[in-house]
Amino acid sequence: MGEDQPVGDTIWDRLEECVQYLTEPFRASEIVGWFRRHYPDVKEQSLRAHIQVATSNASAESRGMFANRQPLITRISHGLYRRFDGVHGLVEPQPDRHRDRVVIQHSREVDIEAAVGRYLLDRGPNARYTSFDYCFNHFQQHRKAVAAWGEPTGMEASCLHLGFYLASWGMLRGSSDLLQRSARHLAPLIEALADAPAELWDLDLNSYDKESIDLIHRSALEVRRALRPVEASDILVTKVMLGVFGCVPAFDTYFKKGFGVSTFSKGSLRLVGDFYRSNASVIDQLRQPTLDFTTGQPTTRLYTRAKVVDMIFFIEGGYRSKARPGVASPMDVQDGM
Numbered sequence: 426m427g428e429d430q431p432v433g434d435t436i437w438d439r440l441e442e443c444v445q446y447l448t449e450p451f452r453a454s455e456i457v458g459w460f461r462r463h464y465p466d467v468k469e470q471s472l473r474a475h476i477q478v479a480t481s482n483a484s485a486e487s488r489g490m491f492a493n494r495q496p497l498i499t500r501i502s503h504g505l506y507r508r509f510d511g512v513h514g515l516v517e518p519q520p521d522r523h524r525d526r527v528v529i530q531h532s533r534e535v536d537i538e539a540a541v542g543r544y545l546l547d548r549g550p551n552a553r554y555t556s557f558d559y560c561f562n563h564f565q566q567h568r569k570a571v572a573a574w575g576e577p578t579g580m581e582a583s584c585l586h587l588g589f590y591l592a593s594w595g596m597l598r599g600s601s602d603l604l605q606r607s608a609r610h611l612a613p614l615i616e617a618l619a620d621a622p623a624e625l626w627d628l629d630l631n632s633y634d635k636e637s638i639d640l641i642h643r644s645a646l647e648v649r650r651a652l653r654p655v656e657a658s659d660i661l662v663t664k665v666m667l668g669v670f671g672c673v674p675a676f677d678t679y680f681k682k683g684f685g686v687s688t689f690s691k692g693s694l695r696l697v698g699d700f701y702r703s704n705a706s707v708i709d710q711l712r713q714p715t716l717d718f719t720t721g722q723p724t725t726r727l728y729t730r731a732k733v734v735d736m737i738f739f740i741e742g743g744y745r746s747k748a749r750p751g752v753a754s755p756m757d758v759q760d761g762m
Contacts, residue, residue, distance in 0.1 A: 510690030550721030558715040560590035572619035617651035633698030659689035671729035683742030
């Protein structure tokens with residue numbers, strides 16, 4: 426692959442996209458099948474070579490020039506993989522040391538207050554991203570009845586709120602499988618969300634530990650299953666969980682770039698928890714009230730800590746507000762989603 430580095434980089438990027446879509450655990454044959462559907466120009470021999478070099482517990486010799494890159498997958502048995510989570514599958518505990526270094530770097534280099542301020546320049550009752558506020562308010566306020574058919578605040582309202590929020594946040598673009606579905610396709614997802622463990626509804630970064638991170642990871646798999654046959658990416662899954670529970674940042678392109686991770690994983694969630702603990706007092710002070718749909722005025726419900734961290738690294742990852750101070754503006758459609 427040394428003579429074909431540009432193509433290699435392209436295949437690597439596509440492989441990263443692929444493993445975010447597949448439901449864990451997945452087989453190498455599923456990766457090959459996904460590429461045949463989405464990128465039929467990629468030769469299977471080149472793809473399988475990239476699967477090898479992207480595997481965290483493959484030998485350094487077999488990974489070659491890619492040995493210094495962060496892996497994308499971990500082999501858990503013959504031909505069976507899961508997404509690399511930054512910790513498992515490594516012989517030495519380098520990820521823990523790296524995690525400490527990342528947190529120190531963030532606390533030194535990220536102007537948290539400025540990032541949140543830039544994000545909020547674009548917030549207003551009629552602004553695009555305030556769809557989050559209306560969606561989050563709906564699910565938090567009616568959490569006992571979001572899946573009730575025939576109720577004014579039940580299934581139909583839940584599908585419409587979630588669908589419009591996802592559309593506002595770029596999840597119904599032309600290349601999205603979700604674009605080919607009506608709002609009613611979300612009904613099984615709403616039922617799955619309504620059946621989520623009670624502790625998930627109140628989970629936030631201040632309670633991130635092994636058990637809560639495991640709960641988030643299991644719940645993400647349930648969201649993915651409920652959206653089938655749509656192949657739900659980690660971006661879509663985490664946007665759903667942010668908009669409903671507020672328990673996790675949305676792992677879109679901007680957030681991952683700003684935060685310095687490549688995948689949604691347990692390891693990445695531990696990093697998010699570490700970042701919050703290093704900056705808890707500042708983040709807690711920046712929790713803004715959501716806006717009410719009817720009045721356009723602030724409610725008594727605050728953004729979660731995970732939402733604040735999502736805002737910080739959405740900005741740090743490359744989005745720059747186009748609004749003048751105090752003036753809402755249209756959001757950039759190329760928002761890294």
